[in-house]
Each structure stands twice: as C-alpha cells, then as structure tokens.
Amino acid sequence: MKCPICERPSHFYARHPEADLYRCQDCGHRFSVLSAQDHAEHYERDYFERTHRNWFSNPNYALFARIAKLAVEDPGVASLIDVGCGRGAFLRYLKGWRQKQLALTGIDLWANLPEEGIEYVVGDVIATSLNRSYDVVVSLAVIEHVADIHTFADRLHGLCRPSGRVVVMTLNDNSILYGVARALRCLGIMLPFNRLYSRHHLHHFTRRSLALLLEHHGFVVETTLLHDAPLAAIDIPAPFSMAATALRLAVSALFATGRLTGRTYLQTVVCRRAGSHQMFRDARKDDGIGMVPLMRCRNEAEILQMNTSL
Ligand SMILES: [Zn+2]
Numbered sequence: 001m002k003c004p005i006c007e008r009p010s011h012f013y014a015r016h017p018e019a020d021l022y023r024c025q026d027c028g029h030r031f032s033v034l035s036a037q038d039h040a041e042h043y044e045r046d047y048f049e050r051t052h053r054n055w056f057s058n059p060n061y062a063l064f065a066r067i068a069k070l071a072v073e074d075p076g077v078a079s080l081i082d083v084g085c086g087r088g089a090f091l092r093y094l095k096g097w098r099q100k101q102l103a104l105t106g107i108d109l110w111a112n113l114p115e116e117g118i119e120y121v122v123g124d125v126i127a128t129s130l131n132r133s134y135d136v137v138v139s140l141a142v143i144e145h146v147a148d149i150h151t152f153a154d155r156l157h158g159l160c161r162p163s164g165r166v167v168v169m170t171l172n173d174n175s176i177l178y179g180v181a182r183a184l185r186c187l188g189i190m191l192p193f194n195r196l197y198s199r200h201h202l203h204h205f206t207r208r209s210l211a212l213l214l215e216h217h218g219f220v221v222e223t224t225l226l227h228d229a230p231l232a233a234i235d236i237p238a239p240f241s242m243a244a245t246a247l248r249l250a251v252s253a254l255f256a257t258g259r260l261t262g263r264t265y266l267q268t269v270v271c272r273r274a275g276s277h278q279m280f281r282d283a284r285k286d287d288g289i290g291m292v293p294l295m296r297c298r299n300e301a302e303i304l305q306m307n308t309s310l
Contacts, residue, residue: 004149005029005209005216014185018199029209030173032202055141058233059089063169063268066225067138068097070270071165077135079103081159083125084142086110091118105134126155133161140169140268143210144201153217160273166219169268171196172226173204176258177251177265195235210269219271226264228255 003010003024010031013023019032072080072094078101082090085106094102095117106112107121107128114120121128126148137160146152156166172178181192197204205213211221231252236244258264 001033003027003029003209004031004203005213014193014197016197016199017194019197021197021204024209027209027212028173028206030197030204030206032197032199032204034199034202054235055229055233056087056089058230059093060227060229060233061093062230063140063225063227064090064093066227067167067268067270068094070223071136071138071167072097072100072102077102077165079105079132079134080136080138081105081107081130081134083137083139083156083159084108084145085112085120088112088115088118088120090138090140105130125159126151130159132159133164134159135161135164136167137164138167140167141266142170143168144170144203144205147202149203149213150217153213157218157273162273164273165222165270166214166273167268167270168210168214169266170203170205170210171201172264172267173206173209174263175265176261176263177254178204179263180254205267207267210267214269214271218274220274221269221271223270225268225270226259226262226266227268228258228265231255 001010001012001022002008003022003026006024006027006029008024008026010022010024010029013021013030015021016032019034021030021032023030067090071077080091080094080102082088082105085091085108087110088106091104091106092115094100094104103119104117105119105121107123107125107130109122109124111122112118112120121130137156139156143149143152156168160166177192178196181196184190185193207224211224214221231248234248234251236247236251255265
C-alpha cells in the first residue's frame with residue numbers, strides 16, 4: 001500500500017481492534033484503514049458534549065497565545081477562519097485580542113449559537129462554498145480526522161490569500177507518549193495503544209509527514225511548535241480515582257519527558273502560502289515517483305529553542 005503523504009511504499013504495522021495500521025518506510029507516517037464494519041466517527045452533538053467533553057472544556061490557551069503572536073499580530077492581518085472550530089474557543093479568545101480588529105469566521109459541522117463578532121458557518125469545509133479568502137487559516141486537531149487529506153490541504157490553500165498564513169495543529173507520532181504506547185503494546189498492555197490509535201484518528205503525523213504534506217500543497221513551513229494539551233483536556237480511562245490519579249501522573253511524566261526531548265504529544269506548524277501552487281503540482285507530476293523533496297529540515301536545537309514557552 002502506498003503512503004497517502006509521499007506515495008512511497010508503506011508496510012502493515014499493527015492490527016487495532018477498529019483498524020489496520022500501516023507505516024510509511026520513508027516519511028514515517030502511520031495511517032489507519034478502518035475495518036469493514038467500522039464507520040468513521042460521527043461529529044454530532046455527542047462528540048463535543050460527551051465523547052470529548054474534557055477536550056472542549058479545557059482549551060489550550062497557552063497555544064492560542066502563541067498562535068496569535070506568530071500569525072495574528074502582523075498589522076496586515078484583518079481576517080481569520082478557524083476550520084473545524086468546534087465550540088469556538090480559539091475565535092472567542094481572539095475577540096478583542098490586543099484591541100485588534102479581526103473579521104472572525106468559524107466553520108464546523110457543529111452549530112454554535114450566534115455570537116457577536118464571530119461568524120459561524122455550519123457545514124463540511126470541503127463541500128461548503130465560502131467565496132472568500134482569509135489572511136490566516138487555522139485548523140486545530142482536525143486534519144488527523146480527515147480521510148482525504150490532499151483535498152483538505154488544497155482547501156486550506158484555497159481559503160488562504162496569497163502570502164497569508166496557515167496554522168495546522170495535530171498529533172505527533174514521534175512523541176514520547178505515542179512511543180511508550182507502542183512499546184507497551186509489545187508487552188501486551190494494549191490500553192494506551194488502543195486509545196491513541198482509535199478509529200477517529202485516521203492519520204498519525206510525524207513531524208516530517210506533516211511538513212511534507214503542507215509543503216507539497218504550496219506552503220512554506222516557518223515554525224513548528226512542539227507542545228502538549230492541558231492535562232485536564234486528556235481523557236483518563238480509569239474507573240477508580242486512585243487509578244485515575246496514577247494514570248494522570250504517568251501522562252504528566254511522559255509530557256514532561258516529551259518537552260525535554262523535543263518529542264511532545266502535539267505539534268503545530270505555522271506556514272505561509274507560497275506564490276504558485278501550480279508550480280508544486282507540476283513539480284510533483286514531473287517527479288514520476290511521487291513526492292518532491294521540498295522539506296527544509298531545521299535542526300533540533302533551533303526548534304527546541306522556539307518552543308521553550310509551551
Ligand atoms: Zn510517506
């Protein structure tokens with residue numbers, strides 16, 4: 001099977017109760033092929049209010065502040081869309097941020113209540129016509145749920161004005177947390193692996209595979225933020241409070257180790273839309289074997305330095 005990112009060969013990695021997992025030999029991307037009887041996650045009211053209540057009740061304000069500083073502060077920025085805005089936490093954070101006048105739009109399958117200063121659009125971002133472009137396009141914890149990631153990345157490009165910025169946050173398959181979950185699986189402890197690779201995450205991005213995807217679709221990566229989610233946002237699957245406390249401590253220790261080693265649970269890429277998307281498409285066609293090697297590798301020290309505050 002071909003890697004959906006770089007089109008080079010991938011091999012079967014593991015069987016999950018809900019999916020078969022494959023891993024690319026080149027970019028390290030893991031992806032899930034759902035079992036025939038499984039359906040992709042439905043994003044209805046229950047998803048926000050029950051299934052992932054902790055996530056949506058505990059927004060990552062440290063990350064919001066960092067994104068605002070990197071992508072919104074520029075005086076030329078006047079409009080922003082949050083693709084997959086959920087309950088609108090990031091848009092609400094930006095309302096009145098440093099007295100900046102911003103036209104704020106959020107699109108999601110979830111219908112938010114009308115709110116002054118924010119335009120909410122209900123629908124699938126790929127199928128919904130917006131007929132506009134934005135100075136900044138943000139998508140937080142969405143891309144790992146999307147089956148057709150190339151169409152999604154094209155859509156982000158189409159929504160972004162030339163030289164505008166796109167910010168994408170997703171999981172980091174290189175993280176200590178994911179690595180420990182895979183190691184525990186080899187020892188027969190399945191719970192962390194089964195949760196992290198559950199069917200609602202179809203793509204498990206490495207730092208390299210995310211940068212490759214975005215650069216292939218006409219973006220120039222400026223910064224990669226390496227960070228975690230607030231601990232309160234993480235679902236701890238333990239029926240007793242003592243077990244939950246022990247698990248929370250373990251996750252906290254893995255997060256700290258990830259920050260020290262630059263292998264955090266989450267990653268956020270800030271990139272700029274390059275001049276000509278067509279140039280990238282043509283280059284890919286000419287390459288013959290798939291992805292053009294467009295990624296510019298930053299050294300670890302540089303990236304760690306950029307992320308000390310998260
Ligand atoms: Zn690949």
